[in-house]
Structure formats: C-alpha cells, structure tokens
Amino acid sequence: MFSNKFVVEGKLAVITGGSQGLGFALAKKLVSKGANVVIISRTESKLTKCVAELKKRVEKENQFVDYIAADLSKYAECEKVREYFVAKQLYPDHLICCAGDAYPEEFIKMPVAKIDQGIDVNYKTAVYLVHAMLPLITEPVREQHLVFCSSVVAFYSYYGYSQYTPLKAAVKALSDSLRQELLPYGVKVHTVFPGNFQSEGYAEEMLTKPALTAQIEGPSPAIPADECASIVLKSLEKGKLYIFTDLIGWVIASFSLGFNPREWWFAQIFLSLIGALFGRLIDLYHESLVRKQFNSAKKQK
Numbered sequence: 001m002f003s004n005k006f007v008v009e010g011k012l013a014v015i016t017g018g019s020q021g022l023g024f025a026l027a028k029k030l031v032s033k034g035a036n037v038v039i040i041s042r043t044e045s046k047l048t049k050c051v052a053e054l055k056k057r058v059e060k061e062n063q064f065v066d067y068i069a070a071d072l073s074k075y076a077e078c079e080k081v082r083e084y085f086v087a088k089q090l091y092p093d094h095l096i097c098c099a100g101d102a103y104p105e106e107f108i109k110m111p112v113a114k115i116d117q118g119i120d121v122n123y124k125t126a127v128y129l130v131h132a133m134l135p136l137i138t139e140p141v142r143e144q145h146l147v148f149c150s151s152v153v154a155f156y157s158y159y160g161y162s163q164y165t166p167l168k169a170a171v172k173a174l175s176d177s178l179r180q181e182l183l184p185y186g187v188k189v190h191t192v193f194p195g196n197f198q199s200e201g202y203a204e205e206m207l208t209k210p211a212l213t214a215q216i217e218g219p220s221p222a223i224p225a226d227e228c229a230s231i232v233l234k235s236l237e238k239g240k241l242y243i244f245t246d247l248i249g250w251v252i253a254s255f256s257l258g259f260n261p262r263e264w265w266f267a268q269i270f271l272s273l274i275g276a277l278f279g280r281l282i283d284l285y286h287e288s289l290v291r292k293q294f295n296s297a298k299k300q301k
C-alpha cells in the first residue's frame with residue numbers, strides 16, 4: 001500500500017516540453033533520483049542549455065541525459081523521435097507529455113493563428129507523440145507510465161479560455177480512453193490537472209489574460225514550478241491516476257466526478273453532491289459578472 005508506484009532510478013523518462021517550466025522541473029528531479037532522461041521541445045538552444053544543467057545532476061555511472069529537438073505537432077517529427085529510440089534500442093519507461101500553453105483572450109478578439117496554436121501545442125503534441133511511439137509502448141509488455149498534462153480548467157471552462165480549455169478537456173478524454181486501451185500492455189496512464197504555477201509559459205499567459213478571466217479565477221497564486229513538480233512526483237509515487245496540485249483543483253474536479261478515477265471517495269462523493277446543488281449558481285454568478293462588465297463598457301461608450 002505504501003510502496004513507491006513510480007520507480008525512476010535506472011529507468012528511462014522522456015519528457016516533452018522539457019526545456020522549461022514543469023517539464024524541466026520534472027527532468028531535474030528525475031535525473032537527481034537516478035533516471036535517464038530525454039527531453040524534447042522545438043528550440044535546440046534551450047535544450048542544450050537544459051541538458052548541460054541536467055548533466056550536473058547525474059550521479060550514477062551509466063546514467064545518461066539527452067535531448068531531441070522536434071516540433072511534436074507534426075506527425076513526421078514524432079516518427080523521427082521514435083526512430084531515435086529504435087536506433088539506440090531504448091524503451092522508455094515513463095513518457096511525460098508536458099508541452100502545452102495557453103493564450104487567454106476573448107474569443108471575439110482571437111486570431112485564427114492562436115486557435116491553431118492551441119490545437120497544435122496542447123493536443124497534437126500529446127496525441128501524435130503517443131501514437132507514433134505505440135510500437136515501443138506495446139512491445140515488450142512491461143510496467144510503464146504515461147503522464148498527460150491537462151489543466152484544472154478541463155473541469156470548468158470559463159470566460160477567456162476558449163482557445164485552451166477545449167484542448168485540455170480533449171487531453172483528459174484521450175487519457176481516459178488510453179487508460180483502458182493500454183492496460184493490457186502494462187501501461188498506467190496518469191493525468192495531471194495543475195493549478196497555476198510559475199513558468200515562462202505562465203508569464204506569457206498573464207500578458208493577455210482578460211481582467212474578467214482573472215476575476216472569475218479569483219486569487220490563485222502561482223506556485224514555483226519546482227514545487228509543482230514535487231507534488232506531481234509524490235502523487236505518481238502514490239499511484240494516483242488524476243493528479244491535482246492544489247486543493248481548489250481537487251474540489252472543482254470533485255464537483256463533476258462522473259466516471260473519473262477518484263480518491264477519498266466519501267469526501268469526493270459529498271463534494272459532487274455540493275457541485276450538483278450549487279455548481280450552476282456559481283456559474284450564474286460568473287454570468288452576472290460578464291453582463292456587468294458588458295453593461296459598464298456600453299455606458300462608457
């Protein structure tokens with residue numbers, strides 16, 4: 001019951017979005033725990049710096065760290081990633097899909113290019129890479145962990161997040177399907193639903209976040225990426241399938257429990273009743289904030 005369900009020492013972890021933010025924070029922790037780590041993202045200059053940093057943490061003789069520069073929103077590049085592992089006869093034990101970013105903005109002002117970017121980075125990088133890697137995931141059958149990075153907004157989408165939350169909900173749905181489909185191959189599928197944490201991506205997100213989005217979100221301090229990575233790792237070690245990095249995320253997810261994996265069953269079932277009773281009232285309050293802003297903007301014109 002208390003055993004470590006996510007052993008990393010001597011294992012091979014592949015981390016997408018591993019050049020910054022949560023991906024890099026996880027890479028640092030895994031290397032320090034004795035894992036072999038390959039990080040993937042598009043910008044080679046960032047990757048080489050990260051690998052140099054990671055190499056300083058290597059402690060074991062045969063432990064290795066490497067990178068692959070690839071745009072994972074393109075299937076052909078995901079196939080090249082697979083070929084890298086095939087050529088080296090390496091079989092990843094942990095595939096962690098962290099690549100993702102948000103462009104919060106009112107839908108009316110949303111450039112089409114940003115819609116495409118949202119689909120590419122948040123969904124295609126995950127679904128394409130996992131699909132391209134299937135030959136290595138399904139053979140040989142062994143204990144593996146596939147970790148997807150969604151967001152707590154997958155459980156409640158609100159004003160300003162039209163470019164982002166639909167894709168994070170898609171990642172959640174993908175992970176739910178694969179949890180069943182990959183079961184026969186020894187793969188455990190986990191999904192992380194982080195709340196705010198500090199990263200380069202988060203800093204960029206703050207530049208366009210509409211005031212109303214921030215108001216609906218409420219006070220939600222961004223924790224350091226390292227702290228977020230520690231929470232994720234501890235949760236993986238405990239064998240959690242759905243992983244939350246703050247209490248509010250867990251509460252919001254409990255409001256719509258449905259078929260989802262769960263923990264603290266009675267508490268979550270109680271919260272799901274609260275959600276059923278009051279969830280819509282909270283949403284109506286948020287709708288009133290939208291109307292209020294719209295009316296005051298009209299008066300000012």
Ligand SMILES: NC(=O)c1ccc[n+]([C@@H]2O[C@H](COP(=O)([O-])OP(=O)(O)OC[C@H]3O[C@@H](n4cnc5c(N)ncnc54)[C@H](OP(=O)(O)O)[C@@H]3O)[C@@H](O)[C@H]2O)c1
Binds near residue numbers: 018023042197
């Ligand atoms: N930060 C938060 O508050 C927060 C909250 C909830 C959920 N999340 C989710 O948590 C995950 C990590 O967030 P973060 O803030 O650490 O991200 P981040 O700082 O924006 O880093 C994103 C990473 O993804 C890589 N990337 C972007 N597009 C790519 C592509 N097409 N192919 C390969 N790599 C690509 C980036 O490198 P290149 O640009 O060089 O490719 C970078 O390494 C994301 O999925 C995010 O949506 C974040």
